[in-house]
Amino acid sequence: MFWEVAWSVGVTWVVVQLVLLWLLVDLLSGVLHWAEDRYGAMEAPLLGETIRKNILHHYRPRHITRISFLACVGPTVAINLGIFAVLLMTVGLRWQVVAFIGMGMSVNAVHRWAHSTPSELNVVIRSLQRVRIIQTPAHHAKHHGLPRLTHYCAFTNVLNPVLDRLQVWRRAERLIHLLTGVSPRIDESLPGHGPTPEWVKDIDRRYRVSRSDW
Ligand SMILES: [Zn+2]
Ligand SMILES: [Zn+2]
Secondary structure: OHHHHHHHHHHHHHHHHHHHHHHHHHHHHHHHHHHHHHHOOOOOOOOHHHHHHHHHHHHOHHHHHOOOHHHHHHHHHHHHHHHHHHHHHHOOOOHHHHHHHHHHHOHHHHHHHHOOOHHHOOHHHHHHHHOOOOOOHHHHHHHHOOOOOOOOOOOOOOHHHHHHHOOHHHHHHHHHHHHHOOOOOOOOOOOOOOOOOHHHHHHHHHOOOOHHHO
16 A cells, blocks of 8 residues: 555656656747847857847748758757756756756757648657647747747747736846846848848748748
């Protein structure tokens, strides 16, 4: 009896921790995405290329499905290797660290799958989307709708409605403006903000992208 209770409590605690780590990865994906969307500049030292990819993503959301899988997941793998090194030196090697880093590394893959058509995905990925373990295409499409100011989290369907209802991102922007005077950048991919930049059109030509598949 004692061992039965101890076993079920242990399993429950592991599941609770996994869910919390899953939500933490979702939250961090939202914070990074929001910071890139609202404050990123292509001219920024070191991060400029990452920001350029982010800006391209708003002009051409499906581009993420045309590059190789390795090119897609590379940035999140690199970020997470850095976090892994810090966690190893601070909290040490624990299963929670491995689970957190594993989920963190897969954020860009989940994002790519959210832009893929069902025929481009295998049955495992489609099932993970169907049971909402990873973000669904319909949910992520809300970020790419107008005015592209919501649904920054890119890993699950859980946190976005909560954060958007609480206006967390707008409140953070108001606080940043109050403290530093810095305002969010204008998203020039939105309608009415000028023509599509030539560097984006160059990519269209290189990948032979038709307007119906932006
Ligand atoms: Zn975005
Ligand atoms: Zn996207």
